[in-house]
Amino acid sequence: MTQFTPWSAAAGGALIGAAAALLWVALGRIAGISGILGGLAGAPAGERGWRLAFLAGLVGAPLVAAAAFGAPEALVAAGPARLALAGLLVGFGTRLGTGCTSGHGVCGIARLSPRSIAATGVFMATAAATVFVARHVLGS
Amino acid sequence: MPRILAALAAGLLFGLGLVVSGMVNPAKVLGFLDVAGDWDPSLAFVMAAAIPVAALGFQLGGRMPAPLCAPAFAPPARRRIDARLLGGAALFGIGWGLAGFCPGPALASLGFGGWPVLGFVAAMLAGMGLHRLAEGGATPRPGRDGPGQVAPAQCGSGRRR
Numbered sequence: 001m002t003q004f005t006p007w008s009a010a011a012g013g014a015l016i017g018a019a020a021a022l023l024w025v026a027l028g029r030i031a032g033i034s035g036i037l038g039g040l041a042g043a044p045a046g047e048r049g050w051r052l053a054f055l056a057g058l059v060g061a062p063l064v065a066a067a068a069f070g071a072p073e074a075l076v077a078a079g080p081a082r083l084a085l086a087g088l089l090v091g092f093g094t095r096l097g098t099g100c101t102s103g104h105g106v107c108g109i110a111r112l113s114p115r116s117i118a119a120t121g122v123f124m125a126t127a128a129a130t131v132f133v134a135r136h137v138l139g140s
Numbered sequence: 141m142p143r144i145l146a147a148l149a150a151g152l153l154f155g156l157g158l159v160v161s162g163m164v165n166p167a168k169v170l171g172f173l174d175v176a177g178d179w180d181p182s183l184a185f186v187m188a189a190a191i192p193v194a195a196l197g198f199q200l201g202g203r204m205p206a207p208l209c210a211p212a213f214a215p216p217a218r219r220r221i222d223a224r225l226l227g228g229a230a231l232f233g234i235g236w237g238l239a240g241f242c243p244g245p246a247l248a249s250l251g252f253g254g255w256p257v258l259g260f261v262a263a264m265l266a267g268m269g270l271h272r273l274a275e276g277g278a279t280p281r282p283g284r285d286g287p288g289q290v291a292p293a294q295c296g297s298g299r300r301r
């Protein structure tokens with residue numbers, strides 16, 4: 001069980017919001033991770049650079065932070081088969097639904113997009129239902 | 141080049157935010173999703189802080205004729221709430237609940253997370269590839285992720301629409 005950490009959660013959230021604001025003001029793009037990553041395939045040459053730069057920052061900042069302050073706490077309880085199934089569903093689902101926690105959950109809600117509000121409600125609900133079944137029904 | 145640097149800065153901020161907020165820890169994400177168990181509301185605080193800050197950026201953008209480093213804003217083209225949106229969101233949620241990883245934190249963990257993260261990200265890319273195949277593949281569709289082609293531009297050279 002993890003501890004409730006309101007201050008660091010809010011501080012990190014503000015940084016994420018600032019990243020989304022910067023990407024919109026500077027590039028006019030939505031900071032949706034699944035869209036930026038998934039859009040790499042088949043993107044015209046002029047569209048690849050900024051996507052790669054954003055993703056390099058996304059991977060690089062935690063890497064530098066881990067080297068400077070030690071790796072952040074991260075406990076992965078799922079085994080290989082469950083991780084593989086989860087990854088497939090996340091990859092396929094975010095492309096079909098054109099967004100994830102960042103694109104719909106942060107940017108979309110900030111833009112008051114009805115699509116994103118609906119999508120966020122649905123993925124929060126199915127995620128919570130999945131955890132409920134896994135933990136309290138199947139006990140895994 | 142300013143475009144690349146701005147995107148890199150945004151990515152760095154985003155990655156740092158995921159570390160600071162603790163969202164790179166799948167156990168913490170699952171602790172939020174486990175509303176019937178020992179609930180950890182942290183993720184709600186992440187969103188409650190991120191959304192208004194992002195909204196300020198969208199408000200600011202709304203008063204600008206064009207982004208600083210690109211010719212035009214690229215809002216999502218789709219408007220309808222349809223079965224694809226809701227079905228995709230439902231599948232994504234199930235995957236998210238199974239392991240506690242969504243795309244951002246998974247990528248942000250690549251540098252330190254070891255094999256479980258590599259495995260998850262590989263499967264996620266495969267899932268994205270499957271979707272691309274199912275959609276009929278190789279033809280790029282301008283408009284799905286915003287306009288397909290935005291010419292590289294210098295900061296400040298954006299033209300009025």
